[in-house]
Amino acid sequence: MTTTHASQPSQSPPDRQAPSRxxxxxxxxxxxxxxxxxxxxxxxxxxxxxxxxxxxxxxxxxxxxxxxxxxxxxxxxxxxxxxxxxxxxxxxxxxxxxxxxxxxxxxxxxxxxxxxxxxxxxxxxxxxxxxxxxxxxxxxxxxxxxxxxxxxxxxxxxxxxxxxxxxxxxxxxxxxxxxxxxxxxxxxxxxxxxxxxxxxxxxxxLFVRLPKPERQAEGAPPANFRREALEGLKWVWGHRLIRVTAMCAVAVNFLFQVLYLVIIVVAQQSGVPSAQIGVMAAMFGGGGLLGALAAPRLYARCGPRVSVVLTFWAMAVLAPVTLATGNGIVMGLVLAGIAFLAPTANTAVSTYQLLTTPDRLRGRLSGVIGLIAGISTALGPLTGGLLMECVGARWAILLSTLGIAVLAVTVTLSPTLRGFGKLAATPPAEDGTGRSGAAADTHDPH
Structure with a gap:
């Protein structure tokens, strides 16, 4: 698959790079x-x-x-x-x-x-x-x-x-x-x-300084909303590493939603007091906050690929622990542990996508990622609820853990993600057509 931008370079001017600061x-x-x-x-x-x-x-x-x-x-x-x-x-x-x-x-x-x-x-x-x-x-x-x-x-x-x-x-x-x-x-x-x-x-x-958008090149065909929207979809789908990292981020967020709901229900069925369930929810949020604050150092130490892989394995290891305890504080610690690593993985994915995507496509990239992330966030609780209806809360955790483990193995062995660290470490330079070098390296030939 080739992107509209790469195949028809004459239709749009070269993208500007962010100014050096x-x-x-x-x-x-x-x-x-x-x-x-x-x-x-x-x-x-x-x-x-x-x-x-x-x-x-x-x-x-x-x-x-x-x-x-x-x-x-x-x-x-x-x-x-x-x-x-x-x-x-x-x-x-x-x-x-x-x-x-x-x-x-x-x-x-x-x-x-x-x-x-x-x-x-x-x-x-x-x-x-x-x-x-x-x-x-x-x-x-x-x-x-x-x-x-x-x-x-x-x-x-x-x-x-x-x-x-x-x-x-x-x-x-x-x-x-x-x-x-x-x-x-x-x-x-x-x-x-x-x-x-x-x-x-x-x-x-009002006081934020941002550059004004460039005008369309003289002689270029008039803008077509449908073509521009499709170009954003093609950019995400046509570049293997962007596509794979986006799917990883969506999978992490989806599985979070499933596990959060199921673990809360397991706690309730185990007789955990309502006050402790409230503490569990707060610990989950606190884990995410601490993880976001720690993400820059973890990202720098682990690198992009390990940040993503580690998040999946942490979820696979920690989730079953909730089945072995009826203590709300322990369950809250598990939720906090799961939430702690997610910001590092999201930081790795978002940073790579922003640095790789030409400026003129960044809005569409964010729109596409936001759309699929929103769908996964909505489907997560629904999936968790259906699993509990069909097999019960405890089996739902086991099945979710099995699915996470399969994804963790897949991500670990993914040949595409093996080059994630190298490409994400250095921001790609755009060529005369506005396409980034890193994107070209990961571009699907068919």
Missing amino acids: PSTPLWRNRDYNILWISRSLTEVGFNASTMAFPLLVLAVTRSPGTAGLVQGVNAAAQLLAGLPGGTLVDRWNRKTVMLTCEAARTVALLWLVWTIWTGAVAVWHMAVVAAVLGVCSALFDPAEEASLPYVVPPDQLAVAVSMNHARNSIGHLVGTALSGALFGVKRVLPFAADALTHVVSFFML
């Missing part, structure tokens, strides 16, 4: 710190409102099914907008995309706050706001990720990616903790807090 410490990087702090605030607000949405629906309708429907609207909107969102990000000014998304989120949340405050809130209000938030996430996330190589130098990209994982974990822990407390005081407070974070983020993003 001195390797100053990341904490002194003005633009990255603005992005990191603003997104950290919105992550707290997002998680606070996400936890409060089903509580609000239940308070208004007393229908668990309706609560699930509203949550489903958000997920569906994000998935449906994922691929076209990445394409639009590659067309438009990425800073403008992020600012527009923050403005739209603010307006939608303030409208919801007003309807709650006046007592007029209805299910359709919540569904509309959930859809707006989902679409904005599908646009904002690829725009921010595609901008990252312009904000930090290549040698610091892995650290920046891992710190972004830490930011997400912090937002989850703080946001979910605040949500219940704020909702208990006043139903409107979690959503008002979320709106406030987007207002602050909007004004912070």
Whole structure:
């Protein structure tokens, strides 16, 4: 398979490389710190409102099914907008995309706050706001990720990616903790807090310095949205190492979702008190946060390939331990151990993909990866639930462990991943057609 970009180089100008920056410490990087702090605030607000949405629906309708429907609207909107969102990000000014998304989120949340405050809130209000938030996430996330190589130098990209994982974990822990407390005081407070974070983020993003997108080359055919979207899919599928690493990341996230649900159910069936189950969930989040903070050093020490392989084997070894204990703290330690290594694997994969992909395709890369990751995240709990229905929770863990072990062996022996460390260590240079050298080395000939 050949990419559209490689086979028709005359249709688009050479991609720009990210400007060379001195390797100053990341904490002194003005633009990255603005992005990191603003997104950290919105992550707290997002998680606070996400936890409060089903509580609000239940308070208004007393229908668990309706609560699930509203949550489903958000997920569906994000998935449906994922691929076209990445394409639009590659067309438009990425800073403008992020600012527009923050403005739209603010307006939608303030409208919801007003309807709650006046007592007029209805299910359709919540569904509309959930859809707006989902679409904005599908646009904002690829725009921010595609901008990252312009904000930090290549040698610091892995650290920046891992710190972004830490930011997400912090937002989850703080946001979910605040949500219940704020909702208990006043139903409107979690959503008002979320709106406030987007207002602050909007004004912070005004000061981020990002390059404007290049105009299309003179004489090039007019842009075709469908062709551009397909070019993003072809880029991911047509480059073996990007395709394989993407599948590894999706598999890790999918199996996380399966195991998390099944282990929680096993704990409940083993008589673990509800308070300890809550501690288990917190330990899982804490493990992910500590793993994100440790990811730069682990990535530097282990290398990209070992980081991915080690994550699969850790899951395969740790998951069965939960069957040998009825102690919630031990189960929580297992969950924390599983969560600890995932950020290092995700850092290895994301860093390689960003460095290898031409700038003009980075939005579409993020959109494609986000789409398949979102599908796997949604299917994980469903798969775990079906396994438990069919064979019971304990057999579900054993079968999941068997599947993880098979994947671990496959990843360990994969001839494609044997070259992962070498290619990921040095950012590839693009040739005159805009295609990267590393991508050419891993490009499928057929």
